[in-house]
Amino acid sequence: MNWTSTAISKLFRINDRYKSRQTLLNAESRKEIPEARREKRGNTEVRVWSTNQLPEIGKKFGFLTPPKEQLIISTYTSKGGILKTSISHNISRVFALNNIKTLVIGLDIQLSITESLQPSQTIDSLDDYTSDNSFGLYHYLKNEIPLDKVIKKTDIPTLDYIPETPELNALEKLLRHTTRKEYFLLDNLIPHLNTYDVIIFDNSPSWNCLIENALTASNHIISPIGCEIGSYRALMQHLEFIDSFKKAMKLNWQSKLLIPTLLEKTKISQQIYGSYLNEYGDLVVPTPIRRSVKGHEASVLGISVIEHDSSSPLASDYYDMITSLWSNMTKLELQDVSGGN
Secondary structure, eight states, X not given: OEEEHHHHHHHTTHHHHOSOTTHHHHHHHTTSSOOOEEEEETTEEEEEEEGGGHHHHXXXXXXXXXXXXXXXXXXXXXXXXXXHHHHHHHHHXXXXXXXXXXXXXXXXXXXXXXXXXXXXXXXXXXXXXXXXOOOOHHHHHTTSSOHHHHOEEOSSTTEEEEOOOTTHHHHHHHHHTSTTXXXXXXXXXXXXXXXOSEEEEEEOSSOOHHHHHHHHHOSEEEEEEESSHHHHHHHHHHHHHHHHHHHHHTOXXXXXXXXXXXXXXXXXXXXXXXXXXXXXXXXXXXXXXXXXXXXXXXHHHTXXXXXXXXXXXXXXXXXXXXXXXXXXXXXXXXXXXXTTO
């Protein structure tokens, strides 16, 4: 994907923070960002940058500041269909575009986050099929494959992922009979990932030992909560469940945040959103993610909503949600704000 100076200015909202419209071009001339390729378009010549150059531009003009300590985030909710994986995908790409080195670890046997992050393949027959994701956590933790062979690259140099594979079922069964089973990933995986600023676990909605490991290894928990009646009914039980696990395991999460999703203009949806704000207060990220076809379009393309259409209302939702989320997680790195809520 190619990016003009106008597109990059919109992506990082450069014109909102800098007075001169020449800011990006001036930075290029001073060699503060990568040099653009010159491309002929009709009678004019335009500057064009590639996606793999964006993190270096984000280092200069990004709207997120790298964390002082590693953030390990679990995205988990017990209710399916409320943008859990979409949230993981969008925040991981936006973090990476801001030159924050990010690793996504998929823990859902449905391969949800892997399908979003892996390069797309056009498959017309089985002869065209090649699986680059044949190795995953199971193979590494069984000492079969080195970690650098398990971690996969994306089109953004600062974004990697460990793909979900069918062997996650075998890993989950293995963990059930392991000493310190809830600490297995914390003991055997996390110490080897210290080059990343952020690690994101994208969890299945069905509770299992993998989720217990992710929650134990994490210092931040985010739970998407749909602005629809099914999510509203399930939320209290969801919070009670993860809080009972936290208490039993004596965990000290630095933040636990709820992200309202699928907001519509209907009366019931608006009432549910208002109820979340009233009942759960500071736990709720105040910017909801509306229901929009733009989200599905971005997912099909394998990019974030902000990359797909940075001027759309949905992109504004994600900008505001991510900056609020980031502010909470970085500002409170040494403070436990989850309490008993």
